[in-house]
Amino acid sequence: MGYSLAGFQSEMGISEEDRNSDWWAWVHDPVNIGTGIVSGDLPENGIGYWDLYERYHNLAVETGMDTARLGIEWSRIFPESTAGVKVTVDYDGHDLVSVDVDDRALEHLDRLANMRAVEHYRKIFSDVRERGMKLIINAYHWPIPIYLHDPIESRDSGLRNKRNGWLNHDTVVEFVKYAKYIAWKFEDLADMFSIMNEPNVVCGAGYFNPKAGFPPGFPSPEGGLLAKKHEIEAIARAYDAMKEATGKPVGLIMANGDIQAFSDEDHEAAEVATHSERYSFVDPLRTGEMKWVEALSQGRSFREKSAGYREDLADKLDWIGVNYYSRSVVRKSGQGYRVLGGYGYSATAGMRSKGGREVSDSGWEVYPEGLLNVLSSYWERYGLPMIVTENGIADASDRLRPGYLVSHMKYVERAIEKGMDVRGYLHWSLLDNYEWASGFSMKFGLYGVDLRTKKVQTRPSALVFKEIARARCVPEELEWMVQE
Numbered sequence: 001m002g003y004s005l006a007g008f009q010s011e012m013g014i015s016e017e018d019r020n021s022d023w024w025a026w027v028h029d030p031v032n033i034g035t036g037i038v039s040g041d042l043p044e045n046g047i048g049y050w051d052l053y054e055r056y057h058n059l060a061v062e063t064g065m066d067t068a069r070l071g072i073e074w075s076r077i078f079p080e081s082t083a084g085v086k087v088t089v090d091y092d093g094h095d096l097v098s099v100d101v102d103d104r105a106l107e108h109l110d111r112l113a114n115m116r117a118v119e120h121y122r123k124i125f126s127d128v129r130e131r132g133m134k135l136i137i138n139a140y141h142w143p144i145p146i147y148l149h150d151p152i153e154s155r156d157s158g159l160r161n162k163r164n165g166w167l168n169h170d171t172v173v174e175f176v177k178y179a180k181y182i183a184w185k186f187e188d189l190a191d192m193f194s195i196m197n198e199p200n201v202v203c204g205a206g207y208f209n210p211k212a213g214f215p216p217g218f219p220s221p222e223g224g225l226l227a228k229k230h231e232i233e234a235i236a237r238a239y240d241a242m243k244e245a246t247g248k249p250v251g252l253i254m255a256n257g258d259i260q261a262f263s264d265e266d267h268e269a270a271e272v273a274t275h276s277e278r279y280s281f282v283d284p285l286r287t288g289e290m291k292w293v294e295a296l297s298q299g300r301s302f303r304e305k306s307a308g309y310r311e312d313l314a315d316k317l318d319w320i321g322v323n324y325y326s327r328s329v330v331r332k333s334g335q336g337y338r339v340l341g342g343y344g345y346s347a348t349a350g351m352r353s354k355g356g357r358e359v360s361d362s363g364w365e366v367y368p369e370g371l372l373n374v375l376s377s378y379w380e381r382y383g384l385p386m387i388v389t390e391n392g393i394a395d396a397s398d399r400l401r402p403g404y405l406v407s408h409m410k411y412v413e414r415a416i417e418k419g420m421d422v423r424g425y426l427h428w429s430l431l432d433n434y435e436w437a438s439g440f441s442m443k444f445g446l447y448g449v450d451l452r453t454k455k456v457q458t459r460p461s462a463l464v465f466k467e468i469a470r471a472r473c474v475p476e477e478l479e480w481m482v483q484e
Ligand SMILES: OC[C@@H]1[C@@H](O)[C@H](O)[C@@H](O)c2[nH]c(CCc3ccccc3)c[n+]21
Pocket: 006, 009, 197, 198, 201, 255, 256, 257, 323, 325, 345, 390, 428, 435, 444
């Protein structure tokens, strides 16, 4: 049991601002701040993990945690372009079927890398290991180096500019170089690697749902589907490259909602939604079966379409990270689906959900049984080892979090009792942090952090977590907290 965090959301606050990413440009953009698409909070005013990691790791150990999933920022390791590093790339038509990063390329990357950043990440990771904790290193948690994705240019040019992030195969090739370098450089400190965190949210929020406040915030179903295809190729090519540098398990972390039909005539819609948001990412990386979800009627509805078999994508995952917070209730819409407001991730903060459930500060319905449903869905379809890599709640008053913790962990226990191979539970998160477009207003931490003084406040649910961690199960005396 432990916690997950991401670099851009936690590192800055005291020193070492990393200004070289699309997300940095995105959250500092005056137009985005003026239109309210981002909060105006800035990551450089954050919790300062880069400097305070020993204090925070002390907290994790005191809370009974034995595992940390931490991210590395691509733009810190390679602040300048790596395009000059020669690698062998093979295409089959538009399909990127191999990227060979040989030792000469690794030596070249090592000369280009920001060695101060490499060494500092080694200090942070060594500190985790020296405390007897396990370490999962995640290579990518959303920010892309600015020389590969200028989100303001992309937004203002309607995606017609050059530096277009996941829309370009260049980004895939440079990502594979970076991912192999990470595996090569940190192999001795990691217990496991994750290639990406939530590729489905990156393309979904960036191109299908501009209100989410993600770069480049340009509505383009075609763009979203192309970004999705390139992300899947990036994961497969990075897996191949990383496995040349390490024998440690290499997996993928996916965002999930428990997708449910509103009524009996919406079951097909729920199937299409589950394919579009979950299986269409992971199927190709297991079986090579590239299913396609065609955007119909200006992206308001979607239809499943087979795009054929790709041998070069099959068998590219050793484990799956399951991020789960809430459900999604869907209705039929044309040949596809639409998500219903009032339920799951689309509920409203400050009022009960349409299902009569509690709702978090971020408007997400508390729906613990969905975690068991999502774990079952992955287990039945793929049979791969799983880790709950994110589960948590924006809850500044800590009114809901104790019950949220107990209820969701009970469902993890249920999954294990049912024979599913669930290796761990990582809470999002140990500490409050920078919640992307929402900034610092959403408090996900078991511990609060005063951003001016960097002083830590213990929330009662940190003590609940400690009890559960110490008992290695949900103790009977805590079960009263689950408001059924
Ligand atoms: O919002 C809390 C956390 C973020 O801080 C993490 O960086 C990110 O990995 C993350 N993902 C999710 C779930 C996102 C989601 C929303 C709606 C539907 C499906 C997934 C929640 N969170």
